[in-house]
Amino acid sequence: MTKPDRSPAPDAPKTELDEVRDLILRYPGVARAQLERTAGGRLTARVQGWDHANDLSPTGPLSELAEINPHETRFLYDEIFSAESYLQGGITLREDAVVFDVGANIGMFSLFVGARCPSADVFAFEPVPDVFDVLRSNVERHGVAARLLPFGLSDRDQDIVFNFYPGISIMSCRSDYADLDNEVDLIKQYVANTRETGATGRDDHLAQVEALVAKDFELTERHCRLRSLSEVIEEAAVARIDLLKIDVQRAELDVLRGVEERHWSLIQQISMEVHDEKGTPTEGRVQLVKDLLTANGFRATVAEEDLLRGTGRYAVQAVRPEYADDPRPVVASAESGKPRLDPLAIAGWLAERRPAGRLPDEVVLVDSLPPRD
Structure with missing residues (x-):
């Protein structure tokens, strides 16, 4: 059908x-x-x-979301809503939190923040125009208090070519950072890991995902703008960032390098995906990122998500120790349970x-x- x-x-x-x-x-x-x-x-x-994390039916909670592809919508939901991947490592959402969603894609994390912490002020960054339109539709329809920004973050202001994969938009990235063979290996490993967990109701979803690697990825180029995080902080007069979430396909270190020294103290927590793929330019990046965060006053932890085990993707969470003394109530955490x-x-x-x-x-x-x- x-x-x-x-x-x-x-x-x-x-x-x-x-x-x-x-x-x-x-x-x-x-x-x-x-x-x-x-x-x-x-x-x-x-x-x-x-x-309803296991409802994959045509009538499930995702069935009316605007999307690029159903298989990646399911993947994002598993990662963000079901596994609460960005709330691991002691990350919390406090009342009136300011959240930067860098690499927002279709808005799944922004929707998660809107559902779990309605008082949050979200800045959602998505540089690919095709994806940004879907992000806007989802965020506006669900009333998330978000500022939608049609550009990405990097170490400086620049215009750059992105590889946009209509068949799996979450793999879209700067053309100079693209590694298609690696993405194919990731998809295969994700399918194997998901089957190994024995999760029920995933057969149709996994079949759709497997079909992606049975043919060549469709590729189109998009011209996108990137800016530095410090530029945005200055322009928007941001007084603090309670949570900086980063998922930007090998450009995560560039995002961190776009923070000027005087702005580091405004950032309280970071939850990010870091690529550390053997035999590629990203090898050793986890340690680089951890050292940078530690030098700027964070306590950082590194983990490998079950569904992405063996793919060279790591979850890095960093929290300032003094953030525990913030008087605002914690609205959501991995320990608080799903409301x-x-x-x-x-x-x-x-x-x-x-x-x-x-x-x-x-x-x-x-x-x-x-x-x-």
Whole structure:
């Protein structure tokens, strides 16, 4: 069966029920919502959260996201929502956190922050125009408080050519940093690791991923702009960065080198993917990054994610020891557990934003929803 196109579409006239549904989708943690009116006129809102990690069906929580490809959407969800990979190593999200999402792709981490820490102010960076349009659609639809920035970060301001892979956009990168053979090996290892874990319900997803390496990757070039992190800090008058998340396909050290000495103290936590691939220019990079972070006052840890074991990708988390004394409450951490939506809280939130006669009579939390027409 052909998968429906869920790329951003032109705006169509909205009914009142569409308006209510769109508003519900802006409640933190809501992935999907449907409204149903009975013959007697009673209106019920059925709501599905992001917390159904193993639901790969056409009606799962990801089924209405704008996306480039379904297989990478699933991968990103596994990594960010299910494994909470960016909250490992003692990383936390505090009330009113300022979060820099560098390498935002279609916005999965920005959506995660919006769901787990609604008070956060997110700066989402994505340099590839094709991907940026999808990022915008997802973030705006779910009401994440994000500033969307159509450029990437590096050690200096520059315009550069990117390799954009429509078949798997998360591998897109600077053309001078591209290593297609390595990406193919990563995909094969990811499939093998996923099968080894024995996770259920992944067969169709893994078959789609395997199909990527059975043919040549489609490649197109995009001209993209890069700026330094310090430039953005100055321009936006950022007083602190509670969490700097970096996933930029071999350009992670460039991002860190774009921080001027006077701005390092503003950054409290860093959660990043680091490439350290034997026999390539990235070999030894984990130690370089760790030394740089330690020299700037961070306590850094290094781990290898289970699904990416053996691929030369490492998770580096760094936290300033004094950040533990920040008086703002911790809203989310790996130890805090995944929150469950509260139907009464959603109903109260809607009542603050809609006239009394134009509200659902009931909000019901459900594990699944039928496909949209």
